[in-house]
Amino acid sequence: MPSFRLPDFYLSYPARLNPNLQRAREHSKRWARQMEMIDVPQQGKEIWTETDLDKHDYALLCAYTHPDCDGDELDLVTDWYVWVFYFDDHFVELYKRSPDLGSAREHLDRLRAFMPIEGPITEEPRNPVEAGLADLWQRTVPSMTVDWRQRFADNTKHLLDESLWELANITEERLSNPIEYIEMRRKVGGAPWSANLVEHAAGAEVPAAIAETRPLQVLRDTFSDAVHLRNDLFSYDREVLDEGELSNGVLVFEKFLGCDTQEAADTVNDLLTSRLHQFEHTALTEVPRLLDEFGIDPAGRLAVLGYAKGLQDWQSGGHEWHMQSGRYPDGGGSTAVLGGPTGLGTAGAYIGKSLVSTAPQRIRGFSHVPFQRVGPIQLREIELPYQVQLSPHLDAVRDDVVEWSREMGMFVDAPAIWDEDALRMNDLPHCAAGLDPDATREELELASEWLVWGTYGDDMYPQLYGHTRDLAGAKAQNARLKELMPLDGASTEVVPVNMLERSLLDLWRRTSAPMDAGQQETFRQAICTMIDSWVWELDNQHQNRVPDPVDYFNMRPRTFGSDLTMSLSRFSHGNVVPPEIYENRTIRNMESSASDVATMINDLFSFRKEIEFEGEVHNAVLVVQNFLDCDLERAFDISYGLLHTRLEQFQHTVEVGLPNLFEEFELGTEARRVLEQYATELQDWMAGILNWHRHCRRYFDEELRYNTPLSGARVSGIPGPPTVESFYTPSMPWNPVAG
Numbered sequence: 001m002p003s004f005r006l007p008d009f010y011l012s013y014p015a016r017l018n019p020n021l022q023r024a025r026e027h028s029k030r031w032a033r034q035m036e037m038i039d040v041p042q043q044g045k046e047i048w049t050e051t052d053l054d055k056h057d058y059a060l061l062c063a064y065t066h067p068d069c070d071g072d073e074l075d076l077v078t079d080w081y082v083w084v085f086y087f088d089d090h091f092v093e094l095y096k097r098s099p100d101l102g103s104a105r106e107h108l109d110r111l112r113a114f115m116p117i118e119g120p121i122t123e124e125p126r127n128p129v130e131a132g133l134a135d136l137w138q139r140t141v142p143s144m145t146v147d148w149r150q151r152f153a154d155n156t157k158h159l160l161d162e163s164l165w166e167l168a169n170i171t172e173e174r175l176s177n178p179i180e181y182i183e184m185r186r187k188v189g190g191a192p193w194s195a196n197l198v199e200h201a202a203g204a205e206v207p208a209a210i211a212e213t214r215p216l217q218v219l220r221d222t223f224s225d226a227v228h229l230r231n232d233l234f235s236y237d238r239e240v241l242d243e244g245e246l247s248n249g250v251l252v253f254e255k256f257l258g259c260d261t262q263e264a265a266d267t268v269n270d271l272l273t274s275r276l277h278q279f280e281h282t283a284l285t286e287v288p289r290l291l292d293e294f295g296i297d298p299a300g301r302l303a304v305l306g307y308a309k310g311l312q313d314w315q316s317g318g319h320e321w322h323m324q325s326g327r328y329p330d331g332g333g334s335t336a337v338l339g340g341p342t343g344l345g346t347a348g349a350y351i352g353k354s355l356v357s358t359a360p361q362r363i364r365g366f367s368h369v370p371f372q373r374v375g376p377i378q379l380r381e382i383e384l385p386y387q388v389q390l391s392p393h394l395d396a397v398r399d400d401v402v403e404w405s406r407e408m409g410m411f412v413d414a415p416a417i418w419d420e421d422a423l424r425m426n427d428l429p430h431c432a433a434g435l436d437p438d439a440t441r442e443e444l445e446l447a448s449e450w451l452v453w454g455t456y457g458d459d460m461y462p463q464l465y466g467h468t469r470d471l472a473g474a475k476a477q478n479a480r481l482k483e484l485m486p487l488d489g490a491s492t493e494v495v496p497v498n499m500l501e502r503s504l505l506d507l508w509r510r511t512s513a514p515m516d517a518g519q520q521e522t523f524r525q526a527i528c529t530m531i532d533s534w535v536w537e538l539d540n541q542h543q544n545r546v547p548d549p550v551d552y553f554n555m556r557p558r559t560f561g562s563d564l565t566m567s568l569s570r571f572s573h574g575n576v577v578p579p580e581i582y583e584n585r586t587i588r589n590m591e592s593s594a595s596d597v598a599t600m601i602n603d604l605f606s607f608r609k610e611i612e613f614e615g616e617v618h619n620a621v622l623v624v625q626n627f628l629d630c631d632l633e634r635a636f637d638i639s640y641g642l643l644h645t646r647l648e649q650f651q652h653t654v655e656v657g658l659p660n661l662f663e664e665f666e667l668g669t670e671a672r673r674v675l676e677q678y679a680t681e682l683q684d685w686m687a688g689i690l691n692w693h694r695h696c697r698r699y700f701d702e703e704l705r706y707n708t709p710l711s712g713a714r715v716s717g718i719p720g721p722p723t724v725e726s727f728y729t730p731s732m733p734w735n736p737v738a739g
Helices: 021-034 050-056 058-065 071-096 101-114 128-143 146-161 163-172 178-188 191-202 214-242 249-257 261-293 298-324 329-333 347-364 394-407 420-426 428-435 441-466 471-483 499-512 517-543 549-560 562-571 585-605 607-613 620-628 632-664 669-695
Strands: none
Touching (some): 021 058, 058 298, 071 128, 071 191, 101 163, 128 146, 146 191, 163 178, 178 191, 178 549, 178 585, 178 632, 191 214, 191 298, 214 261, 214 298, 249 632, 261 298, 394 420, 394 428, 394 441, 394 499, 420 441, 428 669, 441 471, 441 499, 441 517, 471 499, 471 517, 499 517, 517 549, 517 562, 549 562, 549 585, 562 585, 562 669, 585 607, 585 620, 585 669, 607 620, 620 632, 632 669
16 A cells, blocks of 8 residues: 555646657667666666666656757756666665665765866776766766856765765664755755756756856755655655665654654645745746846846746656656555546646645745734743853953944944944853853954844844835945955955944954965855845845745855854864865764754744744744644744754764764874864854853843834834934935944
8 A cells, every 4th residue: 555645736837748758768778778777787786677767767757857958968868867867776776775885985986087077087987877977978068168067067976975875874774854854855866966957958058157146046956855855755655665765755754743654745745835936936036136136148048047947847847757657656656636637748737726726835925924922932941962161251351342332333323223232232242152162352352243243234134124125225235245355455445334334344354364365265255145145034024925944944044144153163273174074064964953953042032022023034933833834832842843853963963973074084183183173162152052042131021122113123122213214215225324
């Protein structure tokens, strides 16, 4: 019996079929036989027979997902998919069924040699996976730019390397948490790799200037997540029951939510729908603005349009293939509840029903009523296994920061964001003293001032630009801030005119001076990432849009300034640890899980302040409540659950991942010491943030009465501040104040 019934999928685009299907079938079989992928056992284990290849029908997948390309291109793309599915099944049979981490790593390491960005392949293939990759690489890259080749190679490496993550989880019998799963599945599942092939097949290479911007990244991520979540629904029985796989979204949600398989499958489908809604929202609202801001020429705009259309074609075609492919018998081993016509050319019949059935979820995202009364919140205890320590310089630095803020003009700028009472109430030196208890007085002062700057800006943007719906003004302010951070000791022509600008220029000069060029660039990018995320928040606020849950958790570390804090910590390590180690999955997991613990702490403590008094839409509890359409108590339960599972992931990474990393890369004693110290710093960071939230008056109920509904920030401690309009001139990006 099937494990669950397939839910009603969101299908907003009809699937179309490429007329070159039969040609691709014949070509791909010849190619697979030439590469010895069919009827040739590997290390004594049968991977595919000709019957397997015919049953899976990857040519049908590619004919559906790339309906408009010519015959030669369809042949090439089909060969790529034959290769990637063969790689997956080959990896399962040789390294997953009887886990062999060492041999798996050696196998994956060799594959990198068959993807040179420039120059010929020099290695000789030893197996069908290597032979297929070498042949495909040489047939694919000549027509693409170096930028595309690098992106495609990187995504192919992610696809290959992250198979080790799946294998490690199977070896340890470890099930990932939902946030980790979405992050890692995006790499393991290979959909970003598929997105690169969409560019090739559609002849629509995305302009390099915008390829890594948020809107294009969101298109890739939403495409990837939807592809993977759909596959998880169809492949549950095959992967979980037959292969013993743990990387399946239905299983992850089943265990995390403590529900039955059907409810978990329905939740996965709701998330899939939410990601497709996010894709459409980004394509229609963010991408057009991006093209204008970067001045993309007509050819580039057509390429982006063709790319977005290609991703849509892939979604609808991929679904149709799953319904028909023999790789997932009976529609994935489940009985679908979709009624109506079946077979080629009938996909469009479901569009109307699909739009109607998913409309409540889409509408719910825009119908939140701001300033709802939630009353006092009884917070549950958050237990961190780390002791908080405070710097002995705390009291002195508190006064230092007040004096510095006065020098920067905080108390004379208009509109008044904070006065001295508000600054002392927020007590950001207390936070810094817990984040880095071993800091010198000078280091603690600098860290405290950065926290003041970031928190002040985070309060200022909604107060100044939120109520007035002045997104252009916020972007103009961001542009000025970026110009105040010149690289390599260069001077800036921008004259600071407000507290945020004066303090940034001061902090940038003092912090970046001892950094080398690479560190300056990294640190500057961390600051730019944070201030750009403030504009993202304003955009949602103006639309009264509660974010999609995955997009929210992707963006939350940016709005919180996690990159800024962690980059400063890394720079203190010197050059002992090779730079590429910081990009390794283990370190990234350690950082991202710690960041999510910190941001979840903030969202839980600030829920009443943000929802009742500020009319916010950016809070994890609200995002969960909106997505699941559940009551507040359930939303809090799940939010606490996410916090604790991310904490468990951090602990697992430190206890298991770090030692494995040390062995894999044969790191020396000093590098190991630095990374172990980094883990301790992140522990201090989490403990310090929790301690600050427990004691900071910013979130105390008795302070919230000072918030007013007239502005976005409504910072505690400022009784009855005047409205923004009384100070602000809409035609100006900022209303400068003398002094």
